[in-house]
Amino acid sequence: MDVVKAVLEKHQKELDKYKPITVEKHLECRIDVGTLLITDPNDLDDRQLADNKEEYLSALTRDNTQLLVNAIWELPTERVDESIVAKLPEPTTVLPRLRKPPGPRPLTKWEKFAKEKGITKKKKDKKTYDDVLDKWVPTYGFKRAEAEKDKEWVLEVPQNADPNTDMFQKKIDLRNEKVAKNEIQRMKNIVRAKKIEMPRSGYLGPEAASSNQLLTAVTVAKSSTASVGKFQSKLPKEKEARGLGVKELIPGGKRKASHISAQPEREANLDLIKSVLNKKPKLDVEKAISLQKQDERMEREAESANKPAKKGGKKGKGSRKAVGKKPKGHQGQRAPGKKGQAGRKRR
């Protein structure tokens, strides 16, 4: 036993040579080792803070840093490139982000359609074999246009077309139109993704308009006659545009329901007369009672005005002018600045 004691004593002596690493705090400090952060909720010593501020702050910070370092040195460590590295836990303080977390990208119209129908993208080969040129030609990208120029160095003018048409220019125009159409579709996808209500764009032309827009345009055009399209001939199986806002576009289309109902006119009119003639006044009981009371009060006042006024009146308690209501406490507003008196008045 003596050996153990001796060893412990020796150890204690060795420790006494150094300053302590323990810190005593009244309230426990909150430590977030992940961000190397310590928050000390203990009260500050005002007198020391006023007298020797810098020393006090330094000592306070030292103590708190010591606590933090003690916590760090307890973490599991490992050796990396001749230095000891402590593994930090996840920080507990949550800091705001710069931007919202990214959500799923909204699908384009085509992507949505393809998903519904189960269409998957097929990977095209980078080069395809061209029979005319008798060589491998890039499907897209670098040198594709060149290969196409080689292939289509001459273009045939169709029989029904004007012999002077420039087929090359026509090809370029067609391509430009395709690009423009794609751009419009891209914009539409953006609008759809952002869920913005866009103003009605009107008729966009046969290339850009959707089938619904075309149908709406036809319906509106047909009904734009003096007789609201009543005498316009119809195609077999012709559809009419329906849906939100179509009727607003048709002149005179949106109307209130006809005053003539489905039942015959005579009957409807008779009903109307009946309802007018058989009208009974509605009885409002509360209003009636209040009216009655008012009448009575008027009568009473008139009587009292006729009588000669009493001299002196009753003495004592009965002499109070306001008959009826007793004064009630704590209903008015207090005067600001005046101290409220608690309890009853003592004399």
Next chain:
Amino acid sequence: MSLLRIRKPKTRKGKKVLLAREPQLIESARTMLFVDGRKCGGNVKLCMKDLQQLKKPLVKVLNRKNDITPFDDPSSLEFLTMKNDAALFTFGSTSKKRPDNIIIGRIFENEVLDMFELGIKRYQSISEFKNEKIGACVKPCLVFNGPKWAQTEELRRLRNYFIDMFQREKVESIRLQGIEHVLSFTVTEDMSILMRSYKILLKKSGQKTPRIELEEIGPSADFSIRRTKIASDDLYKLARKQPKQLRVTKKKNISTDALGNTKGRVHLGKQQTGSIQTRRVKALKKSPEEKRADRQKKKVALKAAAVEALSTAD
């Protein structure tokens, strides 16, 4: 990516820049933008210089004077932070009404989230302390003293802001000898904020954990809080929302015992003993007597049912 972008980027570099500005799952370290106001000199300039040194290399410094009043109209400041892809900003100015004024704030979704206006009451820059400095890019320890930090929402936000501003990057591990800088923030009774910066000296203690001594290296500043603009609770909550993918979900039915072995618990459905194919043993077969008894039982039950049916029919 930029499905929602109306104008497509024309160059590859431009595309990369725009991609970096899209919302990211894991955001990069937060850079700070330093903007000068109409007049910016003296202590404000010194303070901004020191902050830049502390935050290097996560800084972006604009040197021109700007006619901006962030508390009246933060839009141009928001634009500048957006262009420089900065999450934090420091705006320094000095005027007759608000001498030595420094506005610190942060951005969420290209709009100002929090803004704090601090007046510099006393300032001592890093260069005034003539001693050995710390290395660059050191992650500092942060110490917040005083009970007031947790008492009002404004101060809680300011504390969070200071953590955001000085914590540099989130790191997974730290070199023990690399812990050499501590920043202390003390809020006093008269609501002034005392910021001090010390170098940590690791001394022997006779134990594994070292004893700490501090040496002041600057900057040392006393701030007073002037105006503040803090985000509404809803917005603040939204800004702190972490992406679902990063949230750690606990896996069910997996446990680790004291020896470090992972144990899993597997749930089987209810065993259907009736339909299980078992070994056919003669002993388990029904004997002819048992079979007969069963038949008898069935007959009796049928008869009883018939009688009951007749009685109800009557």
